[in-house]
Amino acid sequence: MIKINNLNFGYSKHKPLFKNMSMQLSNGHIYGLLGKNGAGKSSLLKNLAGLVYAQSGTLEVMGFNPAKRQPALLEQICFIPEEFYLPSVKIDAYVRANAPFYKNFDHQYFGNLLKEFDIPVSQKLINMSYGQKKKVIIAFGLATQAKLIIMDEPTNGLDIPSKAQFRKIMASAMTEDRCIIISTHQVRDLDNLIDTVIMLDENDVALKASVQEITEKLTFKKVKEIDDSIIYAEPSLSGYNAVMPNYHHEESKLDMELLFNAILAEKVKFKPLFN
């Protein structure tokens, strides 16, 4: 689905954001894109959608170079940005203007999603709350039936019931022929949806591994005391939340926040485990 080879990218020549980044993504997965503020999550997503251009290296999305912005590719990409602008029209006018760009647009599915998200269809988009607008563009994006779904912080602004609906909708949207990439800081909103973690740090991919691979190699658990086997630990009420090599084939639950902090703090110790 996506092949990135030796990608170099930055907004100015002196400050590179990605240095020789390479990575491949395939369909049938929900990728969780993690990274500190400014690590380049949104920029990577924009590269994939053809909204910014590489300085060198190659990007291939479904066989296309996204920088060329060919309609045959763009109609297969659904991009939900974190910041967006919606015009002062009602939903039906918005759909009349935008749906024709996507030849597989499913009007019935769009209607169902709006109902599920409880969107007031007679209201002008511009008068809706941020969360309502966000739900409209998520519904529109999914209704395009695009094969590549890119979402930048989709749960930002969603209220509590909407987050649960969002998870249900994404679980059903994940099909074998689709690739879904979600960048997020709200890992607890999404951690059971993500099957592969991509973490960006220091101009490159710090980790790309499936949840299964991570939990085969690492154990996440509460311990009373810290010993040498522990790679990284954070104090908690009843002791420590710790990450350690999985010596005894334990099947623990991945703690994504703990993993994130662990990799930032102990990058060198994790490198040999995931190569």
Add this chain to the structure above:
Amino acid sequence: MEFRDNKAIYLQIVEYVCEHILLGKWKADEKVPSVREMAVALEVNPNTVMRTYELLQNKNIINNKRGIGFFVAENAIEGVKSYRKVQFMDDELPVVFRNIYLLNIGFDELKTKYETFVKENFNA
């Protein structure tokens, strides 16, 4: 369903299915929810549910009828019991043993407690 934070999600879903079978909510030869239905209901990745169903197939708890879906196996209850027994012996019993040892609890005392418990809860 509430997920706990100490065990892999796919194994928690295994327990969820086993519980339904033991309680008789899902009976032998009945269809179980599809991978997608289950993923939507539990708000998890369909690949996670697939992993659950693969394990349940290996333990002869459910069968995959090609093109139709997954069904509760004929001898599912035995399958569930032998799977759960291994889990109990390997995971839960060591914790209980540790406390029995640390607190100096005698086996006679445990036996009386156990028999009262069975009588009160299961009328056996």
